[in-house]
Each structure stands twice: as C-alpha cells, then as structure tokens.
Amino acid sequence: MTQTIALQINNQFAGPLKKGYPLISKDAVDARKLPAEEGALLRLLDIHKKFIGTGYYGLQNKGIGWVLSTDPEEEIDTVFFAKKFKKAIQNREAFFNNPNTTAFRAFNGEGDGIGGLTIDFFDGYYMVSWYSEGIYSFKEAVYAALSETVNYKAIYEKKRFDSKGQYIEQDDFVMGTPAEFPLIVKENGMNYAVNLNDGAMTGIFLDQREVRLAIRERYAKGANMLNTFSYTGAFSVAAALGGATKTTSVDVAKRSLSKTIEQFSVNAIDYEAQDIKVMDVFQYFKYAQRHNLKFDLVVLDPPSFARTKQMTFSTAKDYPKLLMDTIAITEKNGVIVASTNNASFGMKKFKGFIDQAFKETNTRYKIVEEFGLPKDFRVSREFPEFNYLKVVFIQKLN
Template sequence: MKKCHVGPETIRMLELGHPWVLSDRYTKQWPVGESGELIALVDDKNHHLATALYDPKDRIVARVLDHNKIQLTVEWLEKKLLQAKLLRLHARLDETDAYRWLNSEGDGLPGVTIDRYGDYVMLQLYTSGWDIHLDLLTTAVQKVFQPKGIYRKLRPQETRALEAKRRTKEYSRLIAGKPAPVPLQVQENGLNFLVDLREGLNTGLFPDQRRNRQEFSARVAGKRVLNLFAFTGAFSVVAAASGAQKVTSVDVSAKYLDIARENFSINRINPKRHEFVVGDVFTELAKMQAQKRRFDVILFDPPSFSTTSKSRFSTHGGTSKLVSATMPLLESGGLLISSSNHQKVSMDDYMKELRRGALQSGDQLKTIFTSGQPEDFPCSVSFPEGRYLKFVISVKNQ
C-alpha cells in the first residue's frame, strides 16, 4: 500500500473525522496510482493516519475508509452494510419499502449510496474509485440485503450538462439478479408510487423527502394546494390523499405529470378532480396572478438548477425570486412550504433567500417548522457537507 503524505490542514480535518482529502500541493506530490487503489495517508513522520480510496483525477483525491490499516474485502464491506442496516431501526419505515439503506459518508462508505425500492436496490457510485471493487460490493450487498436485483448507477459530476444534452437515455444497468418491472410500484407511508430504475438520473421518487411529506400531509386537509416543480407528483399525491380540496401541480415536463396522474390513480384518487399544468413555473405563476387565483398552501421543491426555453433557475438567487412570485397567490395566513437540496447553500443562507423574497413582495413570513433529511440519511457531525436538505414551513402575514 502506497504511503501518501498529507499536509497540516488535511491532518487537522482527519483528526476532526472528516472523510475527504481534497487535492492540494501535497497530494500533487503523491506517487502515481490508479483510481480505486487503497493508499495509506501518513504525516511528515510517516505515522499512519487512515486508509483511503484513491481517485487521482477527482477534486476529492482520497476518501477515508478506515483510520486503521485495512484490506478491502467482502467481509469488511458486509460489516459496514450490517451496521447501516442496524441504524435503520431508528427510522420510521412502517408501510414503506422505498428508502436509503446506505448513505455514503454518513454510513462510513464514502462515495457509495444504496437505495431500496421494493425488492430491488439501486447502487449509486459518486467516484470511479469504486469501479474495480464493484464485484466485492455487489457480493456484500447480496449477502446482507438479499435483493431480487441490483442496479448500478454512476453519478457523473456534470449531471446537469448530461441531462440537458440528453446524451444517453439510460444512466443505470442491472449488475445482478433479475430486472425490476417497468414501472416498479413501491410504497411510502402507506401510499403507492411508480419508479423506473433504468432511465434518467432519478428514479421518480426522492426518499429523502419521506418524513417531510408526512409533515406536509398533516397541514393540507380542506386546502387549495399549489405544487410547483411537481416532478412525478409525490407531494401532490400526499396532499390529495390527506384531504386537500384541490391540488394544482405545475411542471415543465409533460412526461413527469403523466406519471403524476398515474400515481394518483394507483392510490384510487381521481386525477380529473385535480389540476396538472405543463409549463414554466414563472410563466404559469404570472398567468395565475393575472387570473387572481389564490391558494392556501404553496409548495416548491425545485431542482438545484433548471433550464427551460423561457427561464433559468438556480437555488442561489433564484429562491428569492420564486418567493416573491408566489406571495401574491398565497392567502394571508397561508403556508409557504419551501425546500432545497443544494448542498452548497446552508440553512442560514437559504433563510436569507426566503427573507429577501418576502421583502421584495412586501410580505412577512414567519417560520414555524424546519427540517432536513430523515433518519435513513444519517450524517456525521464531522461532515457538514452531508447535511444538504432544507425544508421550511412559513406562514404569510400572521
């Protein structure tokens, strides 16, 4: 195992428990190695600090696997997966078979996530360093979770560019077991949703919003609900199933809203009693304002970045614009429910965006609830980068 010297700043971060080594002048002097190779991180006196997975072409040049000297074996991986599985006993997973079984750095396997979808699992790799260990990882997953099939998805760095150019239709492939039905029906908190494990960067359901959908469901009975960036309608289904008077779902993708209608139907909710609007969110908000439409609850959970023919959205700066555009449609005393998964925007900065938007519209917002990821997305206190999800419920002018 190659010895790779790290500088004083990296040593300090390792001592704090941070799992990453970022490329710097010290790492540029490391011996030549291959992606996926295990290396020993050492200080200037050659004292062993950690065993890490090497990825020389990545900004995160090494990811810590263990502070002891280890070999990457099926048995070692099994132990990590069993620890992760045990931790899920803290999660509320009644009537739920779609959730995260392994959360990368949060479960001690940086660069890997494993999501359960019914009897199948999705293995996502965020570094090419895991590629040469894929057989070991697959064997460990089969032993611990015993799925009917395992899909592998590589999460490239430039996901937004790939989605925009549509270079490929399929981002994942079956690497073990039997293929999943298309679509595959899964359950979350007693409701049914359709997912596709083959296509796109996302399956059609975001498990990290599961607990937030529960919180949302308790506040919408009898309400007029507007769901912006609705995607495949998970929040819309929850609203309708929880007794919302009418749910309006807006998304630029007709394909996603067709899936949303199917999600309504498989839960025995008539989609014709609700509204589905294909269009750019800001364009549709302007139309609704001109029509003097009003809602009791407005929800938005946009992608971190979104580009359409008419507008471009970014969480940083775009959130305030979105708040000011929604305020005229929200009744006084109504709820604005906002969310972002942008890792580089902290909760404090996100709250400033909400404040800026309220000031632009001349309204007041009072925050009554904040949340993040559920228990199956654990995050070490030494790894703040893992706390990416922000979910905020605010009351307008009350």
C-alpha cells in the same frame, strides 16, 4: 490488485481528517502526486509521516476521494464492505420492519462509512448508486458483500459520474430476478410507483418522506395546493390524500404528465379532478398573477440548477426571487414549503434567503416547521454540512 500509494496531506487539512472528517479535498494534497487512475487506495500521512487513514482516489464534485478506514491494518476488501453494510442494515432495523414504508435509504455514503456510494431499498429490490469511477472500481467486492449481507429480489445500479468527459446517468440490472415496473412501494401508507430501470430518476425522492407526511397530516386539509417543479407529483399525492380541495402540479418536463397521472392512479385518486400542467414554472408564476390565482399551500422544491430557453436558474443566487414570486400567489395565512438540496450553503444562509424575500415584498412571516434529512439518510453530527436537505414551512401572515 488495487494500487496503494502513500500521500502526504497538507498540514491545514490533516487536523479535520484526524478528527474523522471523511472527505479528501483536492487542496489537501499535491495534485502531481496523485495516481494516474481512479480507484487507487491512498495511505494518507501527515507531515511527520504518521498514518491518518486509508482512502480511495475518486473524483467527484465534492473532492478527490473519501477516507474509508483509520485502522492501518484494515484491508479494503469484501469483508470490509460487508462489515459496513451489516452495520447500516442493523441501524435501519425499524425501517425494514415497518410494513407501511417499503422504500428508504439503506446505505448513505459517508454517513455509513463509504463516501461516493449509496444504496436504496425498494420493497426487496436494491438500487446502488455510484458517484465516481474510483468507487466503481470496487464494484466486484461491493456486490459480493451486498449479496452476502441482504436478501434481495434484484439489484440495480446507477452510475452518476463523468467518464471521459461525458456525464453518465444510466441504470442497469445487475443480479437477481428483474422486477416488473412500475413497482409499487409504500411510504407512510401512501403508494408510489417507481421504476429502477428507466433513466436517471426512480420516480420519488426518498429524502422528502417526512415532508410529504407533514403535508398530508398537518397542512393539506381543505387547502388549494400548488406543487412547483413537481416531477412525478409526489407532494401532490400527499396533499390530495390529506384532504386538499385541489392540487395543481407544474413541471416543464413532458413526461411529468403521465408520471403524475400514474402516481394519482396508484392511490385511487381521480387525476382528472386535479390540475397537471406541463409548463415552465417561472412562466406559470406570471400566468397565475395575470389570472389572480392564489393558493393556500405552495411547495417550492426547485433543482439546484436549471436552464430554460429564457433564463438560467441557480438556487444559490435566485432563490429569493423565486420566493418573492411565490409570496405573490400565496393566500394570507397560507403556507409555503421552501426546500432545497443545494449542499453549497447551510440552513442559516437559506433562512437568510427567506428573510430577504419577505422583507423585499413587505410581508410578515412565521417559520412553523423545518426539516433536514430523515434518519435513514445518516450523516455525522460532527459534520452537518453533509446534511444537504433544507426544508422550511413558512406561514405568510399578511
């Protein structure tokens, strides 16, 4: 039986929660009143003891838990989870019926009503990601609800939370018939190889689907393209299929070489005609400047935080410098695709970084397109801060 405790919300935080804000901030409650174990249900009350909502206690970097229901009579059980899943699947009917795209987000955490839980669809296979011990304590009800809601070939899971001081990013087969990997999925007609049972990542970031399509359709033709922090080369594949004369993919991870070759190969692209470098991106910028290399199209999608032997990088403080390095190796009228998934700042601040970099290099620019999360990554219009993805296509004018 899941423990339920009454918890009074500090007055300044009660208003947003009553209006539908789903995150329970650590400052919203008296920490001494929190339960000993994650997974407890929280009956949230205002200072007048009036009911606000039912949430769960689960620690993650965003807060101490999430509101699940504003109905005081609603039970948090298999029926509850099944109702949320069914609504999410209905909202994505167009995705499920699109044969040209067979990989997308089927359930997006707080955007679909359950913060801390996401579910991705890969051509009949589902991957459930858990972001706290608190939500993971409901796994039996979640899997029972998912089993009765969708037809699946198999279900996999990834636990992405801190357990006893050790950060865990692992995956595991849960139920069904195991897939043979790599699994080939389609995205707007392009092929991508994914692996749901091999470490923290799958091989493709699904939230960049619209950006890859834009690159293929509107920016790649005839371009000499540089893809930095390239991971498995997904942007490079889109550019090559869009008619780029050449792509260069740069990532410091050794396995990026074989993974990028794999992505080119499943699209029948001659990977030997492309350039794939296992190299620190920051060192590559210096290399490119020394050799006077210039590119028509540059994708800049760094991790929010990275540490190398030489330096520590954070998008929140170092993105302007990274952009300045990029501007130096971009051709006149070339396009920089500047991207970040750092949720700690919004699009306005990100555009400030862009403006700072161009001003400091005395370079004129024009923003030609911008993107946030695609429709399958549902977020509430009332709370745009949960739309973490910021992508800006910038044309260098001189």
